[in-house]
Amino acid sequence: MKARRANSRDKILAAAADVARETGPGSLSLDAVASRAGVSKGGLLYNFPTKAKLMQALVEDYLRAFEQALESARTAGVGGESPLATYIKLSAEHAAESKPSASWIFSAIAEDPDFLTPIKSFRRQVFERLKGETPDLKALLVCYLAIEGLRSMNLFDSDVLSVDERRLLVSSLLEIAG
Amino acid sequence: MKARRANSRDKILAAAADVARETGPGSLSLDAVASRAGVSKGGLLYNFPTKAKLMQALVEDYLRAFEQALESARTAGVGGESPLATYIKLSAEHAAESKPSASWIFSAIAEDPDFLTPIKSFRRQVFERLKGETPDLKALLVCYLAIEGLRSMNLFDSDVLSVDERRLLVSSLLEIAG
DNA sequence: TTGACAATACCGTCCAGACGGTACAGTAAG
DNA sequence: CTTACTGTACCGTCTGGACGGTATTGTCAA
Known part of the structure; x- marks a missing residue:
């Protein structure tokens, strides 16, 4: 119930940090984070409704x-x-x-x-x-x-x-x- | 020769710093800088060909x-x-x-x-x-x-x-x- | 002295692309 | 039937920057 959710959530957070570090702070787009986290953009916005x-x-x-x-x-x-x-x-x-x-x-x-x-x-x-x-x-x-x-x-x-x-x-x- | 008009350059630089401080680092757009500096966007891009x-x-x-x-x-x-x-x-x-x-x-x-x-x-x-x-x-x-x-x-x-x-x-x- | 020409220093408009966010249909698991 | 997504299509907005025009200033030959 919660495990699955929390898992995805953490993956997204970690991915966001990685993208920021690697491609620069200005390039932290939702698309980039989603693909890095192995999650669709829809899924990302499901977990975090806004940037x-x-x-x-x-x-x-x-x-x-x-x-x-x-x-x-x-x-x-x-x-x-x-x-x-x-x-x-x-x-x-x-x-x-x-x-x-x-x-x-x-x-x-x-x-x-x-x-x-x-x-x-x-x-x-x-x-x-x-x-x-x-x-x-x-x-x-x-x-x-x-x-x-x-x-x-x-x-x-x-x-x-x-x-x-x-x-x-x-x-x-x-x-x-x- | 260079000095007279070149103060436009300094105005732009100062304006850029002001805009960054006041509207946040992510909102430093050329338009904002240009209008803040009292210069058109074309004029801005004349002084600084790229961002x-x-x-x-x-x-x-x-x-x-x-x-x-x-x-x-x-x-x-x-x-x-x-x-x-x-x-x-x-x-x-x-x-x-x-x-x-x-x-x-x-x-x-x-x-x-x-x-x-x-x-x-x-x-x-x-x-x-x-x-x-x-x-x-x-x-x-x-x-x-x-x-x-x-x-x-x-x-x-x-x-x-x-x-x-x-x-x-x-x-x-x-x-x-x- | 003056007229022609050019270099300088801009202005105003337009556009292609990127981005955040929405909508919605589908699906696999429990 | 609900939860937790996937996938895709799409929209409105914003932004960098290319481009064509223009007024002012400088240069120089006649």
Whole structure:
């Protein structure tokens, strides 16, 4: 009942991300996504009645996944590790993945910049929470922004840093985070 | 000869940036740019024979402006100020501007991701140069990435930081830079 | 000085193609 | 009989860009 539906849904979402990454954010057409997902256009529009709904689902899934990862990393964190350190580690791992994991964001922005609002509010939430949990504001600011920089480089697929440099950066940040 | 009429070129470029910022990166149509610039579509296509050429000009002008600003900040820099400190200050000033100064980048990416290549190579150049001029690699990495994070926030128009926090961040970075 | 000619810097129109979305008939599974 | 699609045909809109025209400015020979 639901399995079949959910399967197709996920395939479509993954296909959309793939198409965005491979053919460029501007070429994310419904036809392209449908054929990539092995689904007819009718089927695609059955699952996501409009393109906007598809984008929204992309955003929501992404946010949910990150939130879950953060939550489980927090609970599974070694005793005494600060929340900021957990955040740094998790984000660095994400950014180290070879594929720019979220290049579909550009498609969403191109479609309608408002798709960013949930992401923005999520970020603000995370930041405010970290602020409440981190005694040293200066350390938080530096670390948070540096991680944001790492995320941005991954997003733009611009690998200015070598692997060693990235490692050194992360260890420096963890040191700053205390 | 060239100067008088050539201001039409600059008007078009500015108009393109405005349209991208105001109506969203996906809505950067030649018609919109032309009417915004107070120029007919024919006139627009006279100055920039294709949309790709327009985007390219946007990128090149942006890079040239930043490079010049960096160069003059370096020479005008107070004695004893490290190149990294100059870079931090200049970038922070840029990021503090209210308008996301380069949101047209999203339009360029949507049009064709290859428009990023000159930007990427420019960044790498700047980074390599800073690496040669900065003794403390750890400090460089942290500061460079944090600045990159600031740039990214400005680009995405996501103002997580308050003015005070941004100030504190910059002073912390300058402290780290030594 | 002037008249002819051209280069420059546009304007306004038109068009082929792509895209999002609709409609609808068919079908296989449960 | 319903759910979850497939497949196709189609429509309206938007967009890049080609094209032909035109006014202004510059050049230069007679």
